[in-house]
Amino acid sequence: MSVTLSALLSPLAAKQQPLRQLFAAEPGRAKRFSTSACGIYLDYSKNLLDEQSWQALQQLATQSKIRQLSKQMQAGAAINNTEHRTVWHTRLRQQDLSNLQLAGEDIGAAITACQQQMAQLIDDLHAQRYIGYQGKPITDLVWVGIGGSLLGPQMAVEALTPYHCSPVNLHFAGNIDGAVVSDITKKLDPATTLVVVASKSFGTEETKQNALALRQWFNDAGADSNAIAHHFWATSSNVKAAAEFGIIEKHILPMWDWVGGRYSLWSAIGLPIALMIGNSAFKELLAGAAAMDEHFFNAPFSENLPVILALLGIWYINGFGCQAQALLPYSHYLRLLPSYVQQLDMESNGKSVDRRGQPLQDATAPVIWGDAGTNGQHAYHQLLHQSQLKVPADFILPLQVSHSFADQHQRLAAHCFAQTQALMQGKTEEEALAECLAAGMTQQAAAELAPHKVSPGNKPSNTLLLDALSPYHLGALIAMYEHKVFCQGAIWELNSFDQWGVELGKQLSGPIYQAISGQADGQFDCSTASLIKRFLQKP
Template identity: 40%
Template sequence: MSLKPAAQNSQPLHQTNGIVLDSAYQGIDAAGWNSLFQQARKAQLEQFIADLFGGKHINNSEDRPALHSALRNLDKSPVLVDGKDVMPDVAEVWHRIEALCNKWVGVTDVIHIGIGGSDFGPRLAIEALAHVPDIESRGMRMHFLANIDTAELNRILQRALPHSTKVIIVSKSFTTLETTMNAKAVVKWLKNNGLTESQIGKSLFAVTANVPAAEAFGIEQDHIYPFWDWVGGRYSVWSAVGLPIALQYGFDTFKEFLSGAQAIDQHFKTAPLEENLPVIMALSLLYQQQKHHIKSYAVIPYADALDWFPKWLQQLDMESNGKSVDRDGKPVKFSCPVVFGSSGSNAQHSYFQLLHQGTEIIPIDFIAVREPMSHLPEAKAHHRILLSNCLAQAQALANGKKTDNPNNTYPGKRPSNLLILPKLNAFYLGALLALYESRTATLGALWNINSFDQPGVELGKVLAKPIEAALKDGGTVQANAGIDEVTAARINLFNQ
């Protein structure tokens, strides 16, 4: 039995700003959608959206707003945080970013040092926009240094030219271990290549909420770009964290990126739930959880330029909503599924076997772009094949195929969304990211989860300190309050 086709489904097509969401293969009938919208209203979703944009302290565990939308509020309409309009400060950062774009001349390499939310967003944007036909680029080599593994550091330092390199250190707290250690290593490399203290000072920039720590590191005051506590790291690419976008492709392109996100913000804020794309996407996933108890979902962009998008989304979704208790500390029935994905059609030759014939139902978001991403003579023919594969996979997953040979039988009834972008440029990249940010926040509201803290990442960091000390000491370790027996034995294996 196949999922209901569009003609029998309840208004499967929804649009905003040229973006189309087709939910026809979700298998949700009119009664099902009505029930879902009733659930959303019972969860007070409309009030949650108003509170989100209104600067209320919806991050209840840390007692702060979640106002990343202010970072792309190009109209500069007042956004109040505890009675203070934050837009003058945000606009001042825009002005400084634009000024910096005009100052940098003769820069061959930029080393952007940050991890997690300080890395995924700008890395994704730089990679995606590099594939936009005819985009204006300043041609700098943009290096992203995140991993504490020196393999990544070594690869970058072998390519970069020290006397024409600028370094951007991104850390909200300016205490992130991986970031500070990598930054010290890059400064050492600059010194070893003959740069004076003055030259190094002119090469270093920081994006942080901890200005004193950045100054103590040696960053000049006018090279420090602010970061506010009402912006979560994974929601920060719209701030000065996105400096690489403006520096590489120009400030006008960065503004287009912000404008796309702002357009989705306006849609999310004002559209009725029944027409609201982030809400519909969230409710379709909730439906599959309730009906099939799904444990994972896949996002497959049929655009090679978006190959980094699933990695960005993994952090957004699983760091935001990967929790087992709600805002009141009570156990939740549902929370974030495991997120995975990669670009199509490559993904078809990897894990689609499991998607089609595996024992678990795994919903999929297919993302397609109407226009090809190159001007090659073969572009239209290649793009036609790319889109045909996207549509065919969705159809096969939904409808399946029955044969007398169990090995060649496809069970079907595998749900999916199709999201269509008119083209992939800075505007629609910004819109795509904001669309999923809003969907993530919506899911958090539906599950009554705080999507804006991440306490689960802290324990491992704390435990790593005594383990690192034991590895540095090099002696035999016994189990103690900070190191259990298994870990002590493993440390001793490394220390042999």
């Protein structure tokens, strides 16, 4: 853009009226700034928006490349321009896979074959037809992965706990910390355990080392190469490396270079989800995401959930200079959603150059953080309410729940709505003083305490109400955030689908490991050299 977003939006932000005044002036504000799609209702009325600023944001979306890039994405263009890759994770969840071609390959047939292979494995595990090398049915599955190969399935498995129907127990091994595999293997028997290694390259260090540790665990229990081949599966595009590890080809589920890791739970990376909720419910997850795709690709920007959320995010980052966003699910089962969206948003759009490699003039991507409500109310909500920082927040609440404690769900909803109201209106010093006096305090004591009870208010938030936390609605929710991130990348004119920033630390860890393990000497800065020395001298 010839004019930076901050130069365009900051003057509008500076003139924005306080939220109390906006609500007082417009009794129908909640209706004006709300919309719904795919079983998700969005109230965005508690944002620092008037008609002028909202129209300016709508114009920004219209002038952006959102529609152009989304059409190119659907057509199979390599919009991941630095890696020359198509971005087709949305194809994994579309209902009609016929005539889906890419570079002469029948992608629809490949997706269908993968889904059928997954479904057969899950049916065999559920029916206890998959027998281990000692003649016992499989009782446990260890999923080995990291990043998108772990965060997506782990989040979805937790979110859909009420739908679990699997007789097989599931365990996630991600971190390279040896405590992870150690704790898992203490509880399991190799003879009844299946291991699935999820790595596109089959070379990711954390995943490879955990897989090697698990293979050694099998070897130590007396399992031979045939037993390893029977008990290990993989999802990878590097068939050769997986075979060299000892995994037979028919146990290798495909991964495609047109599916990025953080967008991969719809592929074979979703096997843990399907395992726990069953094949039929997994199809409902895909259907919910497909419905949100349809909404995003076709709905006008003024009613488009991902576009609206994207514009609000840009408004606060580039107009107000906000550097963080809180994601606050008022659902115990959605407690891992903030961690998932952290990667989705920060790894996608945490960039400093545009698609052409030119330095960006505007800040991009907020720091995403949060936890399940109401836990956060007794921790970081203090900062949200009374600090000088403005932290836009998404509050998420399912309307239907799986448990029978109706009164507790009503109380949970009351807390959720009260937090957004308190962030919006705050409490003035006059109101705090009157409150103290009404409680029987003396005038002097009330005057001393009142400033400490002031909340400035005028803190923005969205409220997202899900009809239910079902597979369908979870699929729609995840796809909504995916498309939000895509829209923001389009407006910032960056590539949301590469992640070169994670490479440097990986590259530098190799020489450091060689120095720590005594394989080679290395030249390091004085701090790193001192840390290595200290580690080697550990008590």
